[in-house]
Amino acid sequence: MKIVVAVTGASGSIYAKVLMEKLHALSNESLEVNVVWSEQAPGIWEYELGNKDYEQLPFKVYAKNDFMAPFASGSSSFEAMIICPCSMGTVGRIAAGMSNDLITRAADVMLKEHRKLICVVRETPYSLIHLRNMTALTEAGGIICPATPSFYSKPTNFEELAATVVNRALQLAGINTNSYRWQE
8 A cells, every 4th residue: 555644734743753653663565655744844843742753754755846756646556645734724725726735736636536535634623714624625535534532542641642543544544553443
């Protein structure tokens, strides 16, 4: 499976960190991960997590304006895209069909090719504009996965709490995480 991960400048870098760690743990010959960062994402990561660990990720990283990236074309074999965290500005641009960078272009490709686009949105409260944009994205085939952690698994730290959202996003993308499932 080929998957693209996009990280935007929304608050919630812990979600991106846990997602990257889980994908690294799951990666093998049958899982290829490519990454693209928005302009603001690295700075938000540094501010929230106090490090530059994103520079050490073992995945192929594409520049935000590299439209030569394979997942910028519908002819590629990428099956899913997870945007985590996903800013409301990104949701709005995708919902409006504005492919002004590699993140929004790749999302547009996922929608037009009827592939999985999972947006881990991180905002509260939602405005009416946010809700309408999320509705438009959902109607176009995208999946809104709010960064709203669950507590069924009794998480004991921030990483475990973030993992409740990340595991759900990975499951939505078709990647089995063997994570907690209610009453199973």
